[in-house]
Amino acid sequence: MSVSSSPGLNDLMEDRIARRDWYVAPIIALLYPYLLMGYDTMRVSITQGGGVLSWLGAGLMLLIAIVLPLSGLLTATRLGRLANPSAADVLARRVAFLGVAVAPMFTLTGVVFLLLGKPTWDVGFLTFLWAALIVMISFADRTPLSRQPERQQCHANMRRWHGVAALVAVVYLCFHFSNHLFGLIGADAHMAVMKVLRVVYRSPLIEPALIASFLFLVGSGAYMAWRMTRRPADAIRSFQIAGGVFLIFAVISHINAVLYLARVYFNIDTDWGFAVGAPAGLLHDAWNIRLLPYYLLAVFFVIAHAFCGLRGVMLAHRVSERTATRVLVGGIVFSAVVAVTIILAMAGLRIHFV
Numbered sequence: 001m002s003v004s005s006s007p008g009l010n011d012l013m014e015d016r017i018a019r020r021d022w023y024v025a026p027i028i029a030l031l032y033p034y035l036l037m038g039y040d041t042m043r044v045s046i047t048q049g050g051g052v053l054s055w056l057g058a059g060l061m062l063l064i065a066i067v068l069p070l071s072g073l074l075t076a077t078r079l080g081r082l083a084n085p086s087a088a089d090v091l092a093r094r095v096a097f098l099g100v101a102v103a104p105m106f107t108l109t110g111v112v113f114l115l116l117g118k119p120t121w122d123v124g125f126l127t128f129l130w131a132a133l134i135v136m137i138s139f140a141d142r143t144p145l146s147r148q149p150e151r152q153q154c155h156a157n158m159r160r161w162h163g164v165a166a167l168v169a170v171v172y173l174c175f176h177f178s179n180h181l182f183g184l185i186g187a188d189a190h191m192a193v194m195k196v197l198r199v200v201y202r203s204p205l206i207e208p209a210l211i212a213s214f215l216f217l218v219g220s221g222a223y224m225a226w227r228m229t230r231r232p233a234d235a236i237r238s239f240q241i242a243g244g245v246f247l248i249f250a251v252i253s254h255i256n257a258v259l260y261l262a263r264v265y266f267n268i269d270t271d272w273g274f275a276v277g278a279p280a281g282l283l284h285d286a287w288n289i290r291l292l293p294y295y296l297l298a299v300f301f302v303i304a305h306a307f308c309g310l311r312g313v314m315l316a317h318r319v320s321e322r323t324a325t326r327v328l329v330g331g332i333v334f335s336a337v338v339a340v341t342i343i344l345a346m347a348g349l350r351i352h353f354v
């Protein structure tokens with residue numbers, strides 16, 4: 001039943017709707033790689049002279065692949081409103097959050113199987129994973145869970161340290177994303193700025209501290225997300241958890257790609273060409289296209305997630321809920337603008353000053 005009221009007809013209807021959606025997120029996540037394959041088939045058809053239908057098909061497939069997994073957030077939000085969830089509800093809610101993170105999961109899995117020497121096993125592995133999760137939800141216990149006493153103090157400390165590590169990450173990301181915006185001028189401008197920034201963030205003292213901060217964010221975020229997905233949550237809290245779950249996979253995938261795949265395995269420079277999958281680029285390669293939704297949503301979620309944290313800090317300092325929520329909405333719009341601009345630069349958009 002919904003959190004706020006005693007069980008009325010509307011509450012029972014809401015519960016039914018929430019439970020009806022149990023399987024939506026894992027089914028969409030299962031289809032995700034096939035949508036990107038569909039995009040690539042259309043792209044190849046365009047290069048072979050395919051007409052307007054191929055263009056429309058390619059655009060539509062890509063748009064659906066970007067937007068559809070976000071529906072996991074709706075499912076997770078609805079399930080987060082249940083006051084007496086069962087083990088099946090909790091599992092379905094966690095799987096729905098995982099479904100939002102399908103883009104970095106696909107990239108991470110692709111790289112891991114590449115490193116294992118089985119580059120074509122990623123799609124099969126993920127198909128099996130999502131199918132297994134669907135089966136697990138269908139067999140999970142449907143009786144309401146008894147509430148366990150929560151260790152609030154431990155969670156409060158974790159949240160505080162998560163915030164401190166996030167401050168380090170935010171400072172780095174301000175420079176990191178500004179650097180990527182120079183991609184709008186070109187690869188040379190991007191590299192020139194990166195060379196200057198590297199003097200700081202690649203220095204022997206700062207780089208380990210930076211990586212440790214990101215890994216701590218992943219670990220503490222996973223711990224808090226696991227605990228929070230047992231408790232009721234409103235839409236904003238669900239959005240914050242979804243962003244956090246996305247970032248767990250995005251950060252692991254990104255750090256592995258930059259520090260191990262590029263620097264150690266391929267022994268190449270992690271420059272603009274590496275980021276955009278040169279020479280083919282993001283849009284013109286069956287593998288690279290998975291980077292587009294992943295980068296776009298990573299930039300969006302990391303900024304939006306930070307604004308969710310800022311809203312929490314503002315509320316704790318007695319700023320009115322209205323003002324704090326307005327700041328969050330502004331932050332979400334800002335995240336979307338930055339994410340779209342960076343991805344357009346990565347896809348080839350350039351500005352010229354002459």
Ligand code: HEM
Nearest residue numbers: 198201202207214251254258270271275295298299302342
């Ligand atoms: C459009 C999205 C992104 C692109 C294209 C991108 C690209 C890159 C590249 C090329 C590097 C290597 C930098 C170098 O060689 O000096 C790098 C490093 C890094 N990125 Fe990103 N990044 C993106 C988003 C993110 C996000 C969302 C995060 C965090 C949530 C992040 C965290 C990091 C970290 C921690 C490093 C390692 C820094 C180091 O010690 O070298 N990046 N990224």
